[in-house]
Amino acid sequence: MCCNASYAENIIHLVSAEYPPYFGAGLPHGGAVTNIVVQAFRHSDYQVKVQFLPWARALSEVRAGNVDGIIALPNSNSREDESSLAFSTPINTLQIGFYKQRDRGIEFKELTELKSFKIGSVRGISNPLEITAANLNTLESLDDITNLRKLAIGRLDLVLTDKMVGKFLLENRLSDMRIALNWQGNVVANRDQHLALSRKRAGFEKKLQAFNDGLKQMALDGSLKELINQAGLEMPQNHIN
Structure with missing residues (x-):
């Protein structure tokens, strides 16, 4: 039972929408940004599960705390988003x-x-x-x-x-x-795109830090730039140090 509980804690449940080529159900690896998110979490031994929904429903699910987070959002700096969501280091730029x-x-x-x-x-x-x-x-x-x-x-x-x-x-x-x-x-x-995690989910700070650390490691070893270039995406304006 302890092992099953530990395994469950290492699963990140995310929602996303159709926004190709960045993310989408019919894209290889769920899209370039989805692939980056999965790889970044893998550095901390997290497994990512993604459900694709219409935009409005995906946002509703993450704001309500029904899932861990959403791939991916620009930080709108709105009061609603700031109070309900925690934004990661930028992934790419729109x-x-x-x-x-x-x-x-x-x-x-x-x-x-x-x-x-x-x-x-x-x-x-x-x-x-x-x-x-x-x-x-x-x-x-x-x-x-x-x-x-x-x-x-x-x-x-x-x-x-x-x-x-x-x-x-x-x-x-x-x-x-x-x-x-x-x-x-x-x-x-x-507009920089971010992983956004729900502040209503227990342990969101730890998961956000794990993602940011993984993204930083990918930037340092060159794998982030490689994935972004392969997909023809734009590097984030605020480069990861």
């Missing part, structure tokens, strides 16, 4: 901006110039502070695929997402729209 219809020449210097545009965002994902401050007309959908489909038929003017996520979806899951849609060009925000 480039957040817009996709548009290729034949529409949409350019801007200030985000406030986009107030008349219908902009698709994903339910459950906090928008960058820059978007919130500009008070833009954002319309939520279940996921990025839904938003890109709406963009293609003119129900949206822009889709707010990460550059690599949009590129992956257009090349692999929406190839019929690849010619019609493209990246607008402006990077609205660079």
